[in-house]
Amino acid sequence: xxxxxxxxxxxxxxxxxxxxxxxxxxxxxxxxxxxxxxxxxxxxxxxxxxxxxxxxxxxxxxxxxxxxxxxxxxxxxxxxxxxxxxxxxxxxxxxxxxxxxxxxxxxxxxxxxxxxxxxxxxxxxxxxxxxxxxxxxxxxxxxxxxxxxxxxxxxxxxxxxxxxxxxxxxxxxxxxxxxxxxxxxxxxxxxxxxxxxxxxxxxxxxxxxxxxxxxxxxxxxxxxxxxxxxxxxxxxxxxxxxxxxxxxxxxxxxxxxxxxxxxxxxxxxxxxxxxxxxxxxxxxxxxxxxxxxxxxxxxxx
Numbered sequence: 539x540x541x542x543x544x545x546x547x548x549x550x551x552x553x554x555x556x557x558x559x560x561x562x563x564x565x566x567x568x569x570x571x572x573x574x575x576x577x578x579x580x581x582x583x584x585x586x587x588x589x590x591x592x593x594x595x596x597x598x599x600x601x602x603x604x605x606x607x608x609x610x611x612x613x614x615x616x617x618x619x620x621x622x623x624x625x626x627x628x629x630x631x632x633x634x635x636x637x638x639x640x641x642x643x644x645x646x647x648x649x650x651x652x653x654x655x656x657x658x659x660x661x662x663x664x665x666x667x668x669x670x671x672x673x674x675x676x677x678x679x680x681x682x683x684x685x686x687x688x689x690x691x692x693x694x695x696x697x698x699x700x701x702x703x704x705x706x707x708x709x710x711x712x713x714x715x716x717x718x719x720x721x722x723x724x725x726x727x728x729x730x731x732x733x734x735x736x737x738x739x740x741x742x743x744x745x746x747x748x749x750x751x752x753x754x755x756x757x758x759x760x761x762x763x764x765x766x767x768x769x770x771x772x773x774x775x776x777x778x779x780x781x782x783x784x785x786x787x788x789x790x791x792x793x794x795x796x797x798x799x800x801x802x803x804x805x806x807x808x809x810x811x812x813x814x815x816x817x818x819x820x821x822x823x824x825x826x827x828x829x830x831x832x833x834x835x836x837x838x839x
Contacts, residue, residue: 544603551599558612568615574588576612579627580601612625619758632680655824656685667689668689671742672789673685674727674745678706678707679706682711682716683711695731696720697722727782743797746772750773750775756769782796786838797833799832812836816839819836820837
């Protein structure tokens with residue numbers, strides 16, 4: 539899918555930039571740095587051109603949206619905490635530039651470590667590079683893309699309940715010519731993949747893990763705009779993780795990998811769930827770059 543382009547003169551865009559920087563400077567919650575990041579994303583300008591103002595001389599600059607729409611969305615950024623990534627409709631993640639919308643979570647740097655962990659495992663077990671892998675709750679499709687990048691011979695099955703999220707994920711796969719290796723299914727967790735029970739080398743998921751009562755305490759950008767379907771983990775935040783612990787043994791091969799992201803403070807409970815289930819071995823907890831126990835790894839016995 540080719541993004542539609544709208545054209546504006548460099549002088550017009552420069553005036554918009556100056557006004558946006560001024561409004562950000564007067565705001566208590568928006569950094570003026572966001573203005574140039576946004577223009578790099580929606581206008582394809584580089585940081586040097588923005589810094590020295592050389593773009594002002596251009597007669598036409600392509601934008602992803604009209605200047606009027608950009609102004610409207612920037613006001614929502616200032617007044618309603620609209621995430622700047624939703625204005626840009628994209629955000630960087632690993633070596634990808636990911637399309638996003640309010641139908642999907644904005645990819646976080648922490649989630650990159652899920653792919654790093656999987657890559658590290660292949661040195662001791664090259665066979666995991668092939669066969670079937672599942673990305674459950676795919677959202678924008680970042681984990682599926684990351685798995686494709688890590689394992690050139692694997693087939694990735696990406697599942698999400700939201701048809702809108704799957705639409706974004708399919709666009710991202712298409713942008714990187716990976717739609718022939720990622721198979722998308724709408725449904726709840728493993729359910730659409732019943733026809734492949736016992737045939738997966740691994741499962742990776744970043745499920746909802748925020749306790750329901752905690753949601754209003756999140757940053758306004760997150761609570762007001764990101765999809766609660768992808769955030770709300772039930773009363774204790776562990777509802778979805780508990781389901782994945784229970785159901786995954788039916789789908790994983792012996793030795794198959796079970797890997798999830800979780801919230802700070804949940805590691806001990808998740809580890810105990812895995813032990814109590816009796817179908818997992820070599821259970822490990824891994825920390826993110828901030829030192830938080832963020833990832834649970836286990837193997838199907």
